[in-house]
Amino acid sequence: MLKLANWQTYVTQARLPWWHWAEALGMPALGLAIGLWLSPADPFGVEAPFPWLWLIPLLVALRYGMLPGLSAAAVLLLGWMLLAHNQPLPPAYFIGGLIMTMIAGEYSGIWRTRVRRVEELNRYIDERLDRLARQHHLLRLSHERLEQNLISRPVTLRDALARLRELLDAHRGEGNLPVAQSFLDFMAQFCQLEAAALFEWRNGELVRDPVALIGSDHNYDTDDALLVYAISHRTLCHVQTDALQTTETGLLVAVPLRNSIGAQIGVLAIKHMPFFALNDDTLQMISVLSAYYAEQVSVRELAAPLLEALPDCPASFAYEVFNLQRVRRESGLTSSIVVQFFRHGAQQHDIFNTVLRAQRGLDQTWVLQDRPTRALITLMPLSTARVIEGYVARIETLLQERFGKSPHQAGFSYHCVELTKADAWIQLQGLLRENRALAPLEADKAEA
Numbered sequence: 001m002l003k004l005a006n007w008q009t010y011v012t013q014a015r016l017p018w019w020h021w022a023e024a025l026g027m028p029a030l031g032l033a034i035g036l037w038l039s040p041a042d043p044f045g046v047e048a049p050f051p052w053l054w055l056i057p058l059l060v061a062l063r064y065g066m067l068p069g070l071s072a073a074a075v076l077l078l079g080w081m082l083l084a085h086n087q088p089l090p091p092a093y094f095i096g097g098l099i100m101t102m103i104a105g106e107y108s109g110i111w112r113t114r115v116r117r118v119e120e121l122n123r124y125i126d127e128r129l130d131r132l133a134r135q136h137h138l139l140r141l142s143h144e145r146l147e148q149n150l151i152s153r154p155v156t157l158r159d160a161l162a163r164l165r166e167l168l169d170a171h172r173g174e175g176n177l178p179v180a181q182s183f184l185d186f187m188a189q190f191c192q193l194e195a196a197a198l199f200e201w202r203n204g205e206l207v208r209d210p211v212a213l214i215g216s217d218h219n220y221d222t223d224d225a226l227l228v229y230a231i232s233h234r235t236l237c238h239v240q241t242d243a244l245q246t247t248e249t250g251l252l253v254a255v256p257l258r259n260s261i262g263a264q265i266g267v268l269a270i271k272h273m274p275f276f277a278l279n280d281d282t283l284q285m286i287s288v289l290s291a292y293y294a295e296q297v298s299v300r301e302l303a304a305p306l307l308e309a310l311p312d313c314p315a316s317f318a319y320e321v322f323n324l325q326r327v328r329r330e331s332g333l334t335s336s337i338v339v340q341f342f343r344h345g346a347q348q349h350d351i352f353n354t355v356l357r358a359q360r361g362l363d364q365t366w367v368l369q370d371r372p373t374r375a376l377i378t379l380m381p382l383s384t385a386r387v388i389e390g391y392v393a394r395i396e397t398l399l400q401e402r403f404g405k406s407p408h409q410a411g412f413s414y415h416c417v418e419l420t421k422a423d424a425w426i427q428l429q430g431l432l433r434e435n436r437a438l439a440p441l442e443a444d445k446a447e448a
Contacts, residue, residue: 020064021068024071024072027059028060028072028076029079043083044080051096051097053076054073057072057076058101061101061104065112066105069102069104070102070105073097076097124324124382127323134291138288138292141285167179176265177266177297180266184198185214187289188214192282193214193215194271194272194273194274195214195215195271196268196272197210198211198213198268198269200265201256201267206222211266224254224269226238230254230255234256236286236290238253239251250271252273253269253283254269254270257291257293257297296315299318299319302319303319317379320379321379321424321425334383335381336379336416336417337416338392338414339428340378340412341414341415342373342410343373351399351403351412354398354402355376363378368432375432377432378391415431
């Protein structure tokens with residue numbers, strides 16, 4: 001039994017480039033011309049052992065989908081009306097050809113949908129792996145820098161990154177590069193920069209006036225060869241880059257600020273820094289911190305509508321929800337949010353921490369503690385209903401084995417919110433407020 005493609009497949013086919021439609025309409029017209037040249041008496045091959053002309057709509061349907069295939073068939077029908085000179089329409093010839101074209105188009109649509117879903121899934125996984133790789137690299141550099149500067153520098157890299165996140169939260173929505181000056185001062189402290197500028201990337205070009213500066217030298221050329229090379233190759237470059245050995249430049253390092261999905265928001269230009277600081281370790285640190293800043297800015301910008309509804313939500317959690325909703329719209333892949341509540345009880349703290357430690361590594365979690373009802377919100381990417389059931393069963397088994405309690409006895413309950421629904425965020429907000437986990441509320445007398 002044929003499975004009908006969803007309406008999004010037909011919308012995608014209708015948005016094909018004009019040359020694809022020209023090919024879909026031009027090929028049957030060319031086939032008619034060849035048939036008229038080879039057999040003027042029967043250009044459609046109605047009397048032939050096989051209707052060769054219908055191979056053209058068949059190939060168009062396989063290549064571009066059902067709508068272009070039916071358009072090619074319509075050209076043949078129009079050609080019959082123009083060339084047949086009032087001859088009766090052969091029903092079997094055209095009905096059989098249309099059925100063959102529709103079957104081929106449906107087959108093509110189903111497989112194009114599957115391929116698009118796989119591509120979207122791979123794109124999401126690549127983005128997630130890229131973010132995880134950056135976080136891992138940042139963690140490794142943080143430990144190395146902590147070992148080197150523990151005595152001489154009282155502030156750790158982790159503390160500085162936490163302050164940078166706090167600044168971004170406090171100045172949410174202030175332009176494309178919020179807290180740019182604070183970020184540049186932060187870079188100067190940890191990477192020993194003496195003169196540098198931060199430029200904004202807007203509408204596909206570099207804004208000539210820098211949004212932040214450090215150092216006494218304020219003369220920066222946005223057409224500098226180092227900046228142009230960094231933007232065109234989308235990677236960090238410096239004066240010792242092989243392709244720039246013979247090029248004059250007034251900069252030492254140029255770093256494009258790009259997030260994990262490849263979008264560029266700015267460029268960092270470094271003009272002066274100590275000679276001994278210009279080494280591979282420092283360049284790695286500059287690259288990772290710049291990527292971290294760009295990622296945090298993008299996270300807050302894209303997740304802003306969700307954060308307005310739930311200000312307590314972590315920006316990374318909201319950004320992941322935004323990403324998965326986009327994946328759902330483009331490919332139909334399902335994701336879910338599991339909201340787990342923990343009522344007051346003798347072992348609530350231990351039960352809550354046990355379930356928290358049992359979370360899967362790829363899931364995003366949002367913890368609400370110090371509330372009348374503790375809540376653990378788990379975002380499970382690309383998870384079907386069967387995966388959710390397995391996850392909940394594993395938690396229930398864990399509670400039984402560790403504490404000898406059923407979920408009801410342990411005060412554990414859960415709700416599932418599917419991201420397939422447009423109001424998923426509102427449903428989550430309603431669940432948290434209903435269970436008094438969103439904001440601190442006074443307990444009822446019964447609970448007291």
